[in-house]
Every structure is written in structure tokens, then in C-alpha cells.
Amino acid sequence: MTGFEGATLAIDLLNITLLTILFVVAIAIARLRSLFAIVMLSGIYSLVSATWFVALDAVDVAFTEAAVGAGISTALFLGAMVLTSRTAKAEKGATRLVPLLVVIATGAVLIYATIDLPGFGDPTSPANTGVGVAFLERTYPEIAIPNVVTAVLASYRGFDTLGEVGVVFAAGLAVTLLLGFGERSLGATVRREDRMTALKDDEEES
Amino acid sequence: MKGDHHVILRVVAKALIPIIALYGFYVQFHGEYSPGGGFQAGVILAVSVILYSLVFGIAPAMRAITPGFARFIAGLGFILYIGVGVWALAMGGNFLDYDALFREEPGGHLGQHTGIIIIELGVLFAVAGSMVTIFYAFAGRVSEIRDEDW
Numbered sequence: 001m002t003g004f005e006g007a008t009l010a011i012d013l014l015n016i017t018l019l020t021i022l023f024v025v026a027i028a029i030a031r032l033r034s035l036f037a038i039v040m041l042s043g044i045y046s047l048v049s050a051t052w053f054v055a056l057d058a059v060d061v062a063f064t065e066a067a068v069g070a071g072i073s074t075a076l077f078l079g080a081m082v083l084t085s086r087t088a089k090a091e092k093g094a095t096r097l098v099p100l101l102v103v104i105a106t107g108a109v110l111i112y113a114t115i116d117l118p119g120f121g122d123p124t125s126p127a128n129t130g131v132g133v134a135f136l137e138r139t140y141p142e143i144a145i146p147n148v149v150t151a152v153l154a155s156y157r158g159f160d161t162l163g164e165v166g167v168v169f170a171a172g173l174a175v176t177l178l179l180g181f182g183e184r185s186l187g188a189t190v191r192r193e194d195r196m197t198a199l200k201d202d203e204e205e206s
Numbered sequence: 207m208k209g210d211h212h213v214i215l216r217v218v219a220k221a222l223i224p225i226i227a228l229y230g231f232y233v234q235f236h237g238e239y240s241p242g243g244g245f246q247a248g249v250i251l252a253v254s255v256i257l258y259s260l261v262f263g264i265a266p267a268m269r270a271i272t273p274g275f276a277r278f279i280a281g282l283g284f285i286l287y288i289g290v291g292v293w294a295l296a297m298g299g300n301f302l303d304y305d306a307l308f309r310e311e312p313g314g315h316l317g318q319h320t321g322i323i324i325i326e327l328g329v330l331f332a333v334a335g336s337m338v339t340i341f342y343a344f345a346g347r348v349s350e351i352r353d354e355d356w
Contacts, residue, residue, distance in 0.1 A: 059241040060241045060242070062241075063233075063241045063242050063246050064245060064246055067245075067246045067249040067250055067253075068245075068246075068249055071249060071250070071253045072249045072252060072253055072256070072337055075253065075256045075257075075260065075341060076337075076340060076341060076344060078260070079341055079344035079345045080344050082344075082345070083344065083347055142318070143315065143318045143322075144315040144318065144319070145238040145239075145318075145319070145322070146238065146239050147237065147238050147239055147240065147241070149241070149243075150237050150238050150243050150322070150326075151238075151322075153243060154243070154321075154322040154325055154326060155304060155318060155321065155322055158291075158302040158304075158321075158325060159301070159302055161287075161325070161329065162287055162288070162291070162302065162325075164245075165283065165284055165287055165328065165329050165332045165333070166284065168332055168333050168336045168337075169280055169281070169283070169284045169332050169336055171336060171340065172277075172280050172335065172336030172337070172339045172340050173280075173336075175339070175340045175343045175344075176277065176339055176340075176343050178343075179343040179344065179347065180339075180342075180343045180346070182343075182346045182347030183273055183342045183343045183345075183346030183347070184273070184346075185346075186264065186265070186268065186346045187268055187272065187273045187274070187342075187346070189265075190265050190268050190269060194269065
């Protein structure tokens with residue numbers, strides 16, 4: 001008796017609690033019509049799933065989910081929401097049923113796929129015997145930084161990360177080109193106002 | 207701003223924004239020891255700018271971080287990243303092969319460390335700049351967000 005059984009029970013309870021919260025929030029998002037509430041609830045959804053990722057020892061993923069999902073996308077959704085109406089229209093008839101069927105079918109396929117997955121933390125699983133171990137052994141002698149995730153992301157898979165940065169940059173570029181005219185005119189207005197106040201100050205001084 | 211009922215929000219945001227930005231830099235420069243790195247740090251830095259513009263209005267935010275500066279930073283980050291790859295090419299290695307940066311003997315880590323620091327800076331600049339640019343593009347279309355808009 002090492003007390004380990006108690007720990008697994010606690011972890012199970014934690015997982016069940018977090019997943020229940022996620023489920024409730026998801027149902028609420030699906031049923032709500034107020035866009036502001038939906039944006040806020042999706043932020044909460046990201047935050048709770050980040051907590052769940054911490055419970056699964058995926059700290060880097062949790063961090064990204066908290067920063068990107070709960071932080072920036074909530075803010076961007078708010079910015080986009082101000083441009084449109086505040087409530088979504090309720091769907092009628094068959095359009096309500098089709099998404100439900102798609103979700104149930106996808107969920108069933110995903111649950112069927114979990115049957116083949118190795119158990120959580122299984123030391124004989126492919127992830128824990130193949131390249132994962134190789135990276136853990138090679139990273140310190142080759143790169144000499146303690147965080148293996150950073151080493152893999154920035155060095156071993158540097159080309160991948162370059163692609164990701166390119167995608168983010170291209171997204172920023174595309175949004176500016178498509179929607180940026182309001183921003184450019186507002187930026188020009190701000191600059192003009194600043195110049196006017198500066199001119200006025202100069203005149204008052206002279 | 208007489209009768210401003212957002213005074214608590216403004217006071218709290220004023221205290222929090224520097225801490226958020228500082229935390230972003232911590233995540234960036236501590237990325238080799240703890241979770242995080244350029245992506246998360248860039249997003250956190252962008253959030254500090256976005257929070258400022260949500261609370262104090264978009265025009266003051268555009269005075270502090272001009273849209274042109276945000277776009278410039280985004281491009282600069284991407285160029286920095288590619289620059290490291292071209293540097294490695296110029297030193298006779300493969301694209302983004304950090305070991306070639308200083309033509310070190312096997313076992314030397316200076317090239318790896320330099321390469322990782324520069325590309326993480328590139329990621330930080332590109333992500334922070336792009337996120338602020340995207341937010342400005344959305345938020346810049348309405349001149350001022352009124353209370354009843356929420």
C-alpha cells in the first residue's frame with residue numbers, strides 16, 4: 001500500500017469534474033443565442049480545457065490553450081462581434097437536426113477509435129518507447145537546454161515552426177488586406193489629430 | 207470622463223497591463239527552462255495591448271502601438287526567422303542547421319543556443335505583431351465601442 005490508489009482516485013474525480021464542466025459549457029454554448037455570452041463561455045471552455053491539460057501533464061499545450069484559446073481568441077471574437085449583430089437567429093426544422101447527427105456520428109467514431117489507444121501513461125505505448133525516449137536522451141547532449149519541448153520545437157523541428165510562423169504572419173497579412181481599411185483610416189485620423197495638436201502647441205509657444 | 211462607471215475596470219487594468227507584458231517577456235526568456243516560448247509570449251504581449259485598447263479605447267492604443275509598427279514587427283519577426291536559416295546556409299550548412307552557424311566542433315552548443323534565441327525572438331515578433339494587427343483590423347472599423355454594444 002503506497003497511497004497511490006488514493007491518488008488515482010483523486011485524479012479520476014478531477015478528470016470527471018473538469019469534463020463535466022466542459023460538457024455543461026458546450027451544451028450551454030450550443031443552446032444560447034446571445035453572441036456575447038457565447039464568446040465568454042468559449043473563453044471559459046478554453047480555460048477549463050487548459051486546466052484539464054495540466055491534469056494530463058501536458059503543460060505546454062495547456063499554456064498555449066490558456067494564452068491563445070482563452071486570451072487572444074476571446075478578444076478577437078469580441079472585436080468581431082461588435083461588427084455584427086448581438087444575437088444569432090434560431091435555426092428551424094432540419095437544419096437543427098443535421099448538426100446533431102454529425103456530432104453524434106463523429107463522437108461515436110472517436111469513441112470507437114479510443115478502443116485501440118494505449119492506456120494513459122502506459123510505459124509500453126509507442127509514444128513512450130519510440131522517438132519520445134530518443135528525444136529525451138538526445139536533447140541534452142546535443143542542444144544542452146533543459147526544456148525538451150522547446151528544443152524539439154525550435155531546433156529539431158525548426159522548419160515546422162517556420163511554417164507555423166509563416167501561417168500566423170499570412171493570417172495577419174490577409175486580415176489587414178481584407179478588413180484593414182477601417183483601421184488604416186482610423187490610424188490616419190489619429191495621426192492627423194496628433195499633428196494638429198502638435199501644430200497648435202507650436203503656435204502657442206511661438 | 208465624468209460619471210464613469212468603468213473606474214474599477216480602468217484602475218485594475220492599469221495595474222495589470224504592465225504585469226501581463228512583463229509576464230510575456232518572462233515566458234519568452236524563460237522558455238528554455240519552463241513551458242512556453244515565442245508563441246505564448248507573443249500572444250500574451252499582444253493581449254496586453256488588446257486589453258489596453260478594450261479598456262481605454264482604440265485611438266489611445268493606436269497612439270501607443272501604431273498599426274504601422276505592429277505590421278513592421280510582424281514582418282521583421284518572419285524575416286529574423288528566415289535570416290537564421292539563410293545565415294546557416296551562408297556558413298555552409300543546411301537551412302536552419304544551427305550547428306553550422308559558427309562552424310563549431312561537434313559538442314559545441316553556442317550555435318544551437320544562438321539559433322534558438324533568435325528564432326524564438328522572431329516567433330515573438332511575428333506572433334505579437336500579427337495578433338495586434340488582426341485585432342486593429344477588427345476593432346478599427348468601429349470608431350468607439352459603446353457600452354450598449356456589449
